[in-house]
Amino acid sequence: MNADERRLQVLRAIVADYVSTHEPVGSKAIVDRHNLGVSSATVRNDMAALEEEGYIAQPHTSAGRVPTDKGYRLFVDRLHEVKPLSSAERRAIQHFLEGTLDLDEVMRRSVRLLAQLTRQVAVVQYPTLTRSTVRHVEVVPITQARLMLVLITDTGRVDQRVVELGDVITEDATARIRTVLNSTLVGRRLTEASALVAELPEEAPPELRDAMLRVCTVLIESLVEHPEERLVLGGTANLTRNVTDFPGSLRKVMEALEEQVVVLKLLAASRDPSTVTVRIGEENEAEEMRSTSVVSIGYGSPGMILGGMGVVGPTRMDYAGTMASVRAVAAYVGEILAGR
Incomplete structure (x- = not known):
C-alpha cells in the first residue's frame, strides 16, 4: 500500500470514528480500533499530512482531529460503490x-x-404528473410597494397573487422583473419553472434582488400549488x-x-x-x-x-x-x- 492509499485509510478511520462517537479522533484510537498494520508514529505523520492538506482539522480543545468538508468530500468521492442494503x-x-x-x-x-x-x-x-407549461407571467403595479402577479398556463389556468414588496419600486424595475420572468419561464413545464424561479434572486442585479426574492417566493407558490407538485x-x-x-x-x-x-x-x-x-x-x-x-x-x-x-x-x-x-x-x- 502506498502512502496516498494509507492516508486515505487513515481518513476513512477518522470519518468512521467521528461519525459514530462525535468525539475528535486521536492516532492511538486509530491504531487500537483499525487494523492498519502501521505504527502510531506513521499514523501521526499521516494525520499531520492530512491536516496540512485541509482534509482534517483540530478543534481548539482537543488533541484529536475531525474531518473537514473537504475531507468528507474526498471520503464520499472514494466510495467506489454504494453499499447495497441487506x-x-x-x-x-x-x-x-x-x-x-x-x-x-x-x-x-x-x-x-x-x-x-x-x-x-x-x-x-x-x-x-401535470404537463402544464407557462404561457405568460404578467406583473401589474397595484401601489408603489405592491404588485399583482398573474400566471397563465397553456391549459388556461389563471392564478393571481399579490406581492408585498416592503419598499417602493419604479415602473422601470417592474418592467425589468416582468421581462426576466417571461424570458426565463415561458414555454417551461411548471415543475421545471419552479426550479428556475428559485435561481432568479441570486442572478438579479443588487438593486432588484430584494424585490425579485419576494416576487419569486410568491410565484413559487403558484407554480407548485398543484398537490402533485x-x-x-x-x-x-x-x-x-x-x-x-x-x-x-x-x-x-x-x-x-x-x-x-x-x-x-x-x-x-x-x-x-x-x-x-x-x-x-x-x-x-x-x-x-x-x-x-x-x-x-x-x-x-x-x-x-x-x-x-x-x-x-x-x-x-x-x-x-x-x-x-x-x-x-x-x-x-x-x-x-x-x-x-
Whole structure:
C-alpha cells in the first residue's frame, strides 16, 4: 500500500470514528480500533499530512482531529460503490410501501420511511404528473410597494397573487422583473419553472434582488400549488438530536427547511435516478444550509423523471448508509408510481 492509499485509510478511520462517537479522533484510537498494520508514529505523520492538506482539522480543545468538508468530500468521492442494503432492509422497505392506495399515502410513507432509515430530515417532491407549461407571467403595479402577479398556463389556468414588496419600486424595475420572468419561464413545464424561479434572486442585479426574492417566493407558490407538485418533509426532530452538529445555526437550518424555494433548490441537482448527488457543507448554495449535507436522487421510470427526494442532515453523517437508503427508497417509489 502506498502512502496516498494509507492516508486515505487513515481518513476513512477518522470519518468512521467521528461519525459514530462525535468525539475528535486521536492516532492511538486509530491504531487500537483499525487494523492498519502501521505504527502510531506513521499514523501521526499521516494525520499531520492530512491536516496540512485541509482534509482534517483540530478543534481548539482537543488533541484529536475531525474531518473537514473537504475531507468528507474526498471520503464520499472514494466510495467506489454504494453499499447495497441487506435483504432484510429491502424487504422492510417493500413491506412498508406496498399496499398503499393513493399518491398522498405513498408520499407520506416514503418520507417517514426515509427519515426512519437515515435518522435525518427526509424531503420528497410530489411527482410531476401535470404537463402544464407557462404561457405568460404578467406583473401589474397595484401601489408603489405592491404588485399583482398573474400566471397563465397553456391549459388556461389563471392564478393571481399579490406581492408585498416592503419598499417602493419604479415602473422601470417592474418592467425589468416582468421581462426576466417571461424570458426565463415561458414555454417551461411548471415543475421545471419552479426550479428556475428559485435561481432568479441570486442572478438579479443588487438593486432588484430584494424585490425579485419576494416576487419569486410568491410565484413559487403558484407554480407548485398543484398537490402533485408539493414537497413533503419528515423527521425534522432528527436535527435536534445533536444540536452540537450545528453550532449556532440549527434555528437557521430549521427556518430554511420551511422555505419552499430553498428545499426545491436542494433537490434541483437530483434529476437522475441512477446517480446519488451529495452536497457537503459549503457546497450548498443556500447560506443557511452550509452546516448540513444533502443526499438526493431523482425518482421515476426509465426515461421519465417524476420528482426528487433526499435527506438533509449534519456533515457528520453515515454517508454510505444514507446514500444506500435514499437510492433504495427512490427505486421502490419509482416502481410503485410507474406501475399505476
